[in-house]
Amino acid sequence: MQNDLRDNKWLKERFRYLYQRYFSDIEITNNLIIKFGRPCRTRLGSIKKGRRVENFNSIITINGYFRDLGIPGYVIDAVIAHEFMHYAHGFASPHEQAYATPHKGGVIDYDLKERGLGDILKSEKQWVKENWENYLKQNHTYKSRRKSIFRILFR
Template sequence: MRDNTWLFQKLDEIWDENFPDIPQHNDVIIKFGRKARQRLGSIKQEAKTARDLLNKNRKTIITINGLFRDLVVPEYVITATIAHEMCHYAHGFSSPLDQKFSNPHQGGVVTKEMKARGFTKELQLQKKWLKDVWPKYLEEKMPYKPRQRRRRKMVIKWI
């Protein structure tokens, strides 16, 4: 079953296998989020108050597209998504590590990092699947709904 426990094990494996040099100085949480068309995953560090921002070791949260719970979605799509977010972590984005670039996607740094860490195959397969299958999949599972016309509420103003 693909639940948050499964995701956590997956992150653990990926970290141990492909990111063993990346230290973990904070708690890292991974979970399925909302179903989305565009966003495969995201990484953030929570800060509820300005004071939280001062804590470099505050919690990191990796969120994975809720549609990826579906077993029809190949595992390599999720592997590549987790690896992508881990590259951001390694580069010091949404993590306690020193920030290596000014922009998280500067000059294809994530793709380069993924390839260097052994995800060339997953990257290719993911790209192909997103191109060949994802649009049809979305049409079936998350069709665009025409926006409902809303009646404007009549407002009577008393002057």
């Protein structure tokens, strides 16, 4: 996708594309919001329920660093897909909860591979492993602790 501005509108379009290509069998029955959050060292993305109790929103937040065009698009795709699998599994969504815990037995990666996202997932993991720590060194403005990013990297 050619675009030199990664804003929330771009993110929404990216989601729509991925949804149509890989997830169109999964019903979206509430208001699903996807947006960039703050730049963050440890969390690449997250999904949570909005504040409204009745007919709640589901909110997918993507790391604010990913607005940077230096981050490959497939990294963002993989994170969007990961968070949407949580939605499909009934975490922070109206779907029936499919597992006791969100990452039980590697279900997310398993399902993503089943849906044909294996290559994207593999590229993402490789990119993160090879580049993320360095990226943060160059871009993170806070004083960072001498703790390996990979130990605390989760989403």
